[in-house]
Amino acid sequence: MLEWSFFCCLFFVVTSCSILVDHNQKVLAPMWNHNIQMLNMDELQKVKIRTAANLIKSVVTSEEFKKQILNHTYNGQKAFKDNKGLSNLEIYTIIQEGAETLSPEKNSTMDVEIELFHEKTTTIGYTYPHTGRVWMNTKYFDRYTPILVADNLMHEWMHKLGFEHEFKWSRHREHSVPYAVGYLIKKLSKQHLHSK
Numbered sequence: 001m002l003e004w005s006f007f008c009c010l011f012f013v014v015t016s017c018s019i020l021v022d023h024n025q026k027v028l029a030p031m032w033n034h035n036i037q038m039l040n041m042d043e044l045q046k047v048k049i050r051t052a053a054n055l056i057k058s059v060v061t062s063e064e065f066k067k068q069i070l071n072h073t074y075n076g077q078k079a080f081k082d083n084k085g086l087s088n089l090e091i092y093t094i095i096q097e098g099a100e101t102l103s104p105e106k107n108s109t110m111d112v113e114i115e116l117f118h119e120k121t122t123t124i125g126y127t128y129p130h131t132g133r134v135w136m137n138t139k140y141f142d143r144y145t146p147i148l149v150a151d152n153l154m155h156e157w158m159h160k161l162g163f164e165h166e167f168k169w170s171r172h173r174e175h176s177v178p179y180a181v182g183y184l185i186k187k188l189s190k191q192h193l194h195s196k
């Protein structure tokens with residue numbers, strides 16, 4: 001079993017209904033949503049999660065998100081690292097379909113449970129393949145803006161959709177689907193907020 005299975009994102013530092021894509025790659029039903037169960041949180045923490053999830057929704061349903069996913073470049077090619085042999089369009093479609101490995105219905109919904117914990121380590125968040133739950137460390141969560149939480153949440157959800165990345169840092173790792181899509185959520189969330 002791969003290392004991330006046990007401690008995915010251990011050092012994650014720096015740091016909608018089914019969608020149809022026709023032969024012209026046109027989005028026909030962009031009804032994407034989130035369904036998040038929140039555990040071990042007070043009201044303020046829940047508000048931050050909801051704000052982050054709504055930012056993700058705004059970005060994932062935008063034309064700009066589609067454009068940037070389709071044009072993501074790695075090693076001189078329009079591709080992601082650790083892409084499971086999938087094209088950028090196929091990855092975009094998987095995000096829109098929202099079919100988690102453990103909940104494979106194509107319901108265009110981010111189905112996830114989030115539980116907070118506190119630990120004086122550099123662990124920001126983690127998950128395991130056998131659960132729909134992700135854990136977030138309040139050491140970071142409580143000082144993070146909703147945009148940073150959105151980045152982290154999207155990263156973890158990409159694991160729920162079956163994407164992985166190298167355990168150790170490398171300059172290539174940021175092109176893996178979880179890292180690259182998380183960073184894209186962060187970048188486009190900032191633009192979304194500034195355009196308001």
Ligand SMILES: [Zn+2]
Pocket residue numbers: 004008009012155156159165178
């Ligand atoms: Zn990860």
